[in-house]
Amino acid sequence: MIARETVVSHESRATVLLVEDEQEIRRFVRTALHSEHYRVLEAGAIRDGLVTAGNEKPDLVILDLGLPDGDGVQFMHDFRHWSPVPVLVLSARSAEKEKIAALDAGADDYLTKPFAVGELLARVRALLRRGQQLQVVPEAHLSFSDVSVDMARRVVTRHAEPVHLTPIEYRLLVLLVTNAGKVMTHRHLLREIWGAGQADNSHYLRVYVGHLRQKLEKDPAQPQHILTETAVGYRFVF
Amino acid sequence: MVTGLMAGIRLHAIGVTMQLPLDHNAHPVLRYAGAVLTACLCAILCLPLLGRLDLANILMLFLLAVAITAAGFGRGPGILAACLSVVLFDFLFVEPRFSLAVHDGQYVVTFVVMLLVAILISHLSSLLREQLHEAQYREQRTRILYECARHFAGAMTRTQIDETLHTCLSESVHASRVAVYLPDEQENLVFADSVNRAAPSVPEKLVIQTTYASGQKQEISEFAADGFRTVYLPLRGATRMRGVLVLDLPANREDHADDRQYFLEALSSLLATALERLHFVAVAQAAELGMQSERLRGSILSSISHDIRTPLTVLCGLADTLQLTQPELSAETRDIAESLRAQAFRLHGMVDNLLDMARLQSGKVQLKREWQPLEEVVGASIHVLGNALSSRVVQVNIPSDLPLVQFDAVLMERVFCNLLENAAKYSPQDSTITLAAAVQGDAVEISISNAGDGFPADAIRDLLDVFSRGQQESPVQGFGIGLSICRSIIEAHGGRICLVNPQEGGARVVFTLPLGMPPTIEPENVLPGLPT
Numbered sequence A: 001m002i003a004r005e006t007v008v009s010h011e012s013r014a015t016v017l018l019v020e021d022e023q024e025i026r027r028f029v030r031t032a033l034h035s036e037h038y039r040v041l042e043a044g045a046i047r048d049g050l051v052t053a054g055n056e057k058p059d060l061v062i063l064d065l066g067l068p069d070g071d072g073v074q075f076m077h078d079f080r081h082w083s084p085v086p087v088l089v090l091s092a093r094s095a096e097k098e099k100i101a102a103l104d105a106g107a108d109d110y111l112t113k114p115f116a117v118g119e120l121l122a123r124v125r126a127l128l129r130r131g132q133q134l135q136v137v138p139e140a141h142l143s144f145s146d147v148s149v150d151m152a153r154r155v156v157t158r159h160a161e162p163v164h165l166t167p168i169e170y171r172l173l174v175l176l177v178t179n180a181g182k183v184m185t186h187r188h189l190l191r192e193i194w195g196a197g198q199a200d201n202s203h204y205l206r207v208y209v210g211h212l213r214q215k216l217e218k219d220p221a222q223p224q225h226i227l228t229e230t231a232v233g234y235r236f237v238f
Numbered sequence B: 001m002v003t004g005l006m007a008g009i010r011l012h013a014i015g016v017t018m019q020l021p022l023d024h025n026a027h028p029v030l031r032y033a034g035a036v037l038t039a040c041l042c043a044i045l046c047l048p049l050l051g052r053l054d055l056a057n058i059l060m061l062f063l064l065a066v067a068i069t070a071a072g073f074g075r076g077p078g079i080l081a082a083c084l085s086v087v088l089f090d091f092l093f094v095e096p097r098f099s100l101a102v103h104d105g106q107y108v109v110t111f112v113v114m115l116l117v118a119i120l121i122s123h124l125s126s127l128l129r130e131q132l133h134e135a136q137y138r139e140q141r142t143r144i145l146y147e148c149a150r151h152f153a154g155a156m157t158r159t160q161i162d163e164t165l166h167t168c169l170s171e172s173v174h175a176s177r178v179a180v181y182l183p184d185e186q187e188n189l190v191f192a193d194s195v196n197r198a199a200p201s202v203p204e205k206l207v208i209q210t211t212y213a214s215g216q217k218q219e220i221s222e223f224a225a226d227g228f229r230t231v232y233l234p235l236r237g238a239t240r241m242r243g244v245l246v247l248d249l250p251a252n253r254e255d256h257a258d259d260r261q262y263f264l265e266a267l268s269s270l271l272a273t274a275l276e277r278l279h280f281v282a283v284a285q286a287a288e289l290g291m292q293s294e295r296l297r298g299s300i301l302s303s304i305s306h307d308i309r310t311p312l313t314v315l316c317g318l319a320d321t322l323q324l325t326q327p328e329l330s331a332e333t334r335d336i337a338e339s340l341r342a343q344a345f346r347l348h349g350m351v352d353n354l355l356d357m358a359r360l361q362s363g364k365v366q367l368k369r370e371w372q373p374l375e376e377v378v379g380a381s382i383h384v385l386g387n388a389l390s391s392r393v394v395q396v397n398i399p400s401d402l403p404l405v406q407f408d409a410v411l412m413e414r415v416f417c418n419l420l421e422n423a424a425k426y427s428p429q430d431s432t433i434t435l436a437a438a439v440q441g442d443a444v445e446i447s448i449s450n451a452g453d454g455f456p457a458d459a460i461r462d463l464l465d466v467f468s469r470g471q472q473e474s475p476v477q478g479f480g481i482g483l484s485i486c487r488s489i490i491e492a493h494g495g496r497i498c499l500v501n502p503q504e505g506g507a508r509v510v511f512t513l514p515l516g517m518p519p520t521i522e523p524e525n526v527l528p529g530l531p532t
Helices: A002-011 A023-035 A046-056 A072-082 A096-104 A117-135 A167-178 A186-194 A202-216 B002-014 B028-049 B055-073 B075-092 B106-154 B158-172 B202-214 B257-322 B331-361 B374-389 B409-425 B482-492
Strands: A015-019 A039-043 A060-064 A087-091 A109-112 A141-144 A147-150 A155-158 A183-185 A226-229 A233-236 B177-183 B218-220 B228-236 B241-250 B369-372 B393-397 B405-408 B432-440 B443-449 B497-500 B508-514
Touching: A015 A023, A015 A046, A023 A039, A023 A117, A023 B257, A039 A046, A046 A060, A046 A072, A060 A072, A060 A117, A072 A087, A072 A096, A087 A096, A087 A117, A096 A109, A096 A183, A096 A186, A109 A117, A117 B257, A147 A167, A155 A202, A167 A186, A167 A202, A167 A233, A183 A186, A186 A202, A186 A233, A202 A226, A202 B369, A202 B374, A226 B374, B028 B055, B028 B075, B055 B075, B055 B106, B075 B106, B106 B158, B106 B257, B158 B177, B158 B257, B177 B202, B177 B257, B202 B218, B202 B228, B202 B241, B228 B257, B241 B257, B257 B331, B331 B482, B369 B374, B374 B393, B374 B409, B374 B432, B405 B409, B405 B508, B409 B432, B409 B443, B409 B482, B409 B508, B482 B497, B482 B508
Parallel strands: A015 A039, A015 A060, A060 A087, A087 A109, B393 B432
Antiparallel strands: A141 A147, A147 A155, A183 A233, A226 A233, B177 B241, B218 B228, B228 B241, B369 B405, B432 B443, B443 B508, B497 B508
8 A cells, every 4th residue: 555655656746648639528637637646738639749748758648549630540650759658549439440550559558438537547557657667677577466477587387386388378478467558459469479470360369368368367258467458459467 | 101111221221320220120011011112112213224234233232122121120021022132133124024034044143142141131130139139138237236236335224225126126127026024133034014014924924934044045926916926035145144035026027037037136135235234334323322321321420429429428527527626525416426427428338339239230330250269258348347247246157168259359249248238237236147158069159147037028039129128117227229239240240149038047148159160270389498
């Protein structure tokens, strides 16, 4: 609990850039972010957003995908050239293609409209934490539930018993765990693990994720850590 | 009469035209009379010249008359004129005059030559005449075909084609009946429509259908009036049979039978091409229309969904943030904010359902089918539902060796969310919802059961239809289209869905998804020395 408090107080100085053209949505997102004591910058279009991001160096960007001067994917392409800052995308439902395009272009997470404010704040917290972690040397040892992953010794244990993983399963797990909180698209994962030629064989990925869940999750059908983002990809949460 | 004949003869004498002389078609008696008259006239005209001209030259004049007669009146009159000329020449000019006796034997040669010339000329001219006639006949047919082709090419409707066909066929082959029978979409010939008002008799229908099926021309006289016979011509298009052309033709016209055959074949292939073109024009128009309405529907749906979702997002968000405002709200206001939020989210759920239904009902949903484990989409659905399941426990029984299934993950998540949400809505708190899957034959059978009161027995069949709900006034609110959406999605995947009330109580939704041939995944060995 104490640790959580310090994190919050640390994050409270964080600056969030909100790129959204709908006044009313901006208003409640701003109110919500203020309630957590973030500093909020606002932009109504891609151009403004990029300028503000360049000048103010925000710690997080919240990006709407439908903007008057282009879609958010364009913003992502430009933004990722010079900034690794986490980006949370707001998108309409049934817009999987745009979502995936934005994530492939470097966005970290997405929220489907309409969203609960609590959910938004949780994602913002997670992404800010992730942004901070990007700047420190990653830890070689991670653990979640009763599983621990020692990346230095390449050992995975559950209930202190070693878990037998195949090389692909291990690489997949490490990739997910080191990108915790970020939505990893199918295409991205396939490219990282199987190479560029396998982008269409998403069933491979699904089968291996299934194996990981069976070996590491308490109930593989209701996973707590390796979550499915339907039609988009996977997200690991601690 | 005589002047007419003379006109015909004069044309030939001048030799400026090869036009068919009227006298050739004249009655034989008239033609023979013409021959006699020509010979006599020649003799009368030559009489005053006797003594001034040599006999040989007078003979030449007679030869000329014979040649004209042969060319103008045909073979018989030509020979008659030759014989008569010989007799007249002998009688009137050759010594002894006014007697048929011949002193000089050389005149026999003259007579024979005259006869041969007459025969030769008449033969040649009749040959020429036949060829001319043939050429004219062909020219007329070609012109008619050309006219037909021109009209067919410009025709935009079936009626225009029919009119052209009628004009052309009654003019060229004197057809007393012209009918075209075309197939409908199911490949059945239509016998009575706006163009063919009277349907043919049943036996004739059979003949027409045989022609259509076999693609062979048929010719019979049973169904035609006396003196006519019926020709059934298949209309063969480039890709398939386009119909049958039925003609009643005069039976006695046996001349040019081959020509007529070629003509009719050429005409029917022109007709088939024209009909084919009309067909493809119609197909293209329908496709264009379909695309336009599809595009329109798509843009309306997406603009509606955007226009409705934006204020809904704002509403949900504002209601949510109300609770975060400082200073803290009173308990009562807080309740109001909470209820505002809940209603806004509910409204959003309904809008989602309605838009989904509209999209599915339009019948053009593109399934993005991928091979995937069922477990994954189940897990995602339970995760999405989150609080909506509140205190109910979902027990998932999916065997770990269940093969991959091919489905659209987004739509299937919708199915599971709807079914699980329903199962939760109509079951008591803290009860268990069971989700089980198993292979049944060539499909995966998935069942979702709850511990509620079950479906109302009398409405179990209607429940899957749009906008029906189990109870008229349900204590639990919902929109009733959730199940219909599920059915649409499952049927689009080639599966089936049914509702049952199992004996042990509760309600159960069972649906299937076809199994197919999942792709193989090569097993990967656990290599020694790698993570264990």
